[in-house]
Amino acid sequence: MSNIIILRNVIQDDLPVFFEHQRDPEAAAMAAFPSRDKEAFTKHWAKIMADENVNNKTILFNGQVAGSIASFEMDGKREIGYWIGREFWGKGIASESLKQFLGEELKRPLFAHVAKHNLASRRVLEKCGFEVIGEDKWRPDPNAGEVEELILMLK
Numbered sequence: 001m002s003n004i005i006i007l008r009n010v011i012q013d014d015l016p017v018f019f020e021h022q023r024d025p026e027a028a029a030m031a032a033f034p035s036r037d038k039e040a041f042t043k044h045w046a047k048i049m050a051d052e053n054v055n056n057k058t059i060l061f062n063g064q065v066a067g068s069i070a071s072f073e074m075d076g077k078r079e080i081g082y083w084i085g086r087e088f089w090g091k092g093i094a095s096e097s098l099k100q101f102l103g104e105e106l107k108r109p110l111f112a113h114v115a116k117h118n119l120a121s122r123r124v125l126e127k128c129g130f131e132v133i134g135e136d137k138w139r140p141d142p143n144a145g146e147v148e149e150l151i152l153m154l155k
Contacts (some may be wrong), residue, residue, distance in 0.1 A: 005096045007057040007104070007110045010068065014058045015045055017065040021085040031083065032115035032147040034140050048072075055105055062090055069097050072106045078107045080154075094124045102128060102154070110154040115147055122150060130154045 019041050021027060028035045036044060048054050048070070056070040059082075067084035080101070084094050102110075112123045112130055122132075130152035137146040 001036065003091065004060075004062055005042070005066075005093055006060040007059060007097060007100050010049065010056050010058045014065050014068070015042075017150070018045070018068055018083070021067060021083055024086050026087045027083070030115070030118050030121075031148070032140060032149070034144070055100060057104075059084065059093060061093050061096065066093050067097070069101050071101075071107070073111065077111050078105075078109070079111050079113070080105070081112070089120070094121070095127050098124055098128045108155055111153075112152045113149050114152065115149050117148075122152075125152050128154070 018072055019038065022033075022041065022122060023035045025035075036131070048056060049073070054070055054072045057068065058065055058066040059069055065085075066088040069080070069082040071080045073079070080098075082094060082098065082101075084097075110130075112125050114125060116135075126132075131154075132150050133153045134151040136149050136151055138149065140145050
């Protein structure tokens with residue numbers, strides 16, 4: 001059976017899967033983004049799903065919810081972000097999903113931020129035409145250290 005990757009609108013039934021994906025300590029460390037508790041997660045997703053400026057899709061891999069991908073406004077720029085469940089890593093899902101998404105999200109330039117240590121995600125972005133344009137540091141958790149990240153742009 002060939003591996004089929006489909007993007008579709010996010011539905012409420014996807015959220016429990018997304019919640020578990022972001023709770024995975026290894027995935028959270030790779031993304032350099034702290035996991036949210038159930039209440040914070042639910043509020044965050046309610047806000048995202050109500051925002052007309054967010055283009056938000058569920059990534060399906062052979063019919064299973066494998067992750068999510070979205071574009072959104074942040075600091076006056078169009079940003080892109082995605083999260084793939086760890087059990088789906090290494091299968092080309094992020095690259096193919098981003099490629100499909102970029103066919104739908106036509107606003108340019110698009111920006112992405114990736115933790116410097118997340119080489120796989122950087123490769124995904126670069127395969128889809130993003131180029132590193134700078135570096136930054138941020139503190140995702142007030143109780144943790146700074147995270148070094150790369151800023152990428154697609155013209």
